[in-house]
Amino acid sequence: MxxxxxxxxxxxxxxxxxxxxxxxxxxxxxxxxxxxxxxxxxxxxxxxxxxxxxxxxxxxxxxxxxxxxxxxxxxxxxxxxxxxxxxxxxxxxxxxxxxxxxxxxxxxxxxxxxxxxxxxxxxxxxxxxxxxxxxxxxxxxxxxxxxxxxxxxxxxxxxxxxxxxxxxxxxxxxxxxxxxxxxxxxxxxxxxxxxxxxxxxxxxxxxxxxxxxxxxxxxxxxxxxxxxxxxxxxxEVRYEELYTEDAEIILVAYGITSRIARSAMEKARAEGIKAGMFRPVTLWPFPAAPLARLAAKAQTFLTVELSAGQMVEDVRLAVNGAKPVHFYGRTGGMMPSPKSIYNEIVKIVNGKGGK
The missing domain is CATH 3.40.50.970 (Thiamin diphosphate (ThDP)-binding fold, Pyr/PP domains)
Structure with missing residues (x-):
């Protein structure tokens, strides 16, 4: 084929x-x-x-x-x-x-x-x-x-x-x-x-x-x-990075959620927010070391999942307290929109986002 x-x-x-x-x-x-x-x-x-x-x-x-x-x-x-x-x-x-x-x-x-x-x-x-x-x-x-x-x-x-x-x-x-x-x-x-x-x-x-x-x-x-x-x-660690070189806020998402998060990240960059994205392709082994390196230069992280918060624990372990790790999730089969994730980015950048 x-x-x-x-x-x-x-x-x-x-x-x-x-x-x-x-x-x-x-x-x-x-x-x-x-x-x-x-x-x-x-x-x-x-x-x-x-x-x-x-x-x-x-x-x-x-x-x-x-x-x-x-x-x-x-x-x-x-x-x-x-x-x-x-x-x-x-x-x-x-x-x-x-x-x-x-x-x-x-x-x-x-x-x-x-x-x-x-x-x-x-x-x-x-x-x-x-x-x-x-x-x-x-x-x-x-x-x-x-x-x-x-x-x-x-x-x-x-x-x-x-x-x-x-x-x-x-x-x-x-x-x-x-x-x-x-x-x-x-x-x-x-x-x-x-x-x-x-x-x-x-x-x-x-x-x-x-x-x-x-x-x-x-x-x-x-x-x-x-x-x-x-x-x-x-x-066997595998992952994808987008716009992380100058990113001040990095979105972490996998699977279908990463595609929605990417749209939100691109909107944020179009609005002048230095956003990037990190997508784990292997969930185990989790790409902790690359995330830890990003924590040395990024200001904060936002983990997006279709759950009440599971991968976010591995993100926090990888960042190891060096920078804040925020979470945004939907459950029950509900899917976030790019706009809702973008709004979370804006809240965090403005100092109003929760962890």
Whole structure:
């Protein structure tokens, strides 16, 4: 697919996964990501792949565990409450060091909430929603093209580090349509000599497991995992900066919110306010060091989220008290307008904004 084509975000994720070599998908329908499940139901049989609508989200994530353990490139997707149901399985997969891609198209919460866009799953994604000491590599696209590009990247990162990777989108990105371009289908995948595929010339079979009954062994495994997470944190930080060179106030936003915040920032600059923007692309590892460097020259920060305030905690940790960090958020599926964010910028610049 060399030319750009118009695609809905959810369907673009599915095609991107196919380009990345995914031939196994296990899921369960939930709005606003159901189009992704429908797309994979149609495309997998055409490619002699495996599509299975599981009886539940819990079943789906454990099917992912099995396929990943056998060395397949495998994906599942859901939306907020469905991801909550998958958390035990995600912890198992992280503990067993299995590569897979998990897509969360976030909706309003808590509870069943609504089917509207939200970003209230940031804590769940970045702090480990399941039990134990583990991390997910979390990527946050802000366009349909980035949904494509970061889906493909997610499969590569998962295989490179033998870890689950989460693509964290939202209902707006999943439902919107934009022109996208797909690269040629990938070839030359990373070898997986650890996969449980029978003996195949080996003296002993590979065993996939996350259970370590001896405390010494479990601690040894945890130390190994933490070293891997530190390696990821040192290598895989991704972010975007706009007009931060002379910015006195820097907006921090991710995903769909970053596009709205960018419009507000551009309006502010047109009105003579030195505003800039910082967009984390990896939510974990969070780009704390680049933000800390910006705190040395900017006067203040404004974090904008579709939540009651979650990423703002990581922004404040990164800034470490060097400069004020303000917050503006909408919840319940409500989206801020560029004007409302611009008004917050003006309040802060005039000394009337809250923290």
């Amino acid at each position: 060399a030319e750009k084509i118009l695609m809905k975000g959810n369907e673009a994720i599915g095609e991107a996964a196919i380009v990345a070599g995914c031939r196994h998908y296990f899921g369960y329908p939930i709005t606003p990501q159901t189009e992704l499940t429908e797309y994979m139901a149609r495309r997998m049989p055409q490619l002699e792949g495996v599509f299975l609508q599981a009886e539940s989200e819990i079943a789906a994530i454990n099917m992912v565990y099995g396929a990943a353990g056998a060395g397949a490139r495998v994906m599942t997707s859901s939306s907020s409450p469905g991801i909550s149901l998958k958390q035990e399985g995600i912890s198992y997969i992280a503990g067993a060091e299995l590569p897979c891609v998990i897509v969360n198209i976030m909706r309003g919460g808590p509870g069943l909430g609504s089917i509207q866009p939200a970003q209230g799953d940031y804590f769940q994604a970045t702090k480990g929603g399941g039990h134990g000491d583990y991390r997910l590599l979390v990527l946050a696209p802000n366009s349909v093209q980035e949904l494509v590009d970061l889906t493909i990247l997610s499969f590569d990162l998962a295989d490179t580090y033998r870890t689950p990777v989460m693509l964290l989108g939202d209902g707006a990105l999943g439902q919107m349509m934009e022109p996208v371009k797909f690269a040629a289908e990938k070839t030359g995948y990373i070898a997986k000599p650890w996969a449980a595929t029978g003996l195949r010339g080996r003296q002993t079979p590979n065993i996939i497991n996350s259970l370590h009954l001896q405390p010494e062994k479990l601690e040894e495994h945890n130390i190994h995992l933490q070293k891997k997470f530190a390696q990821i944190a040192g290598r």
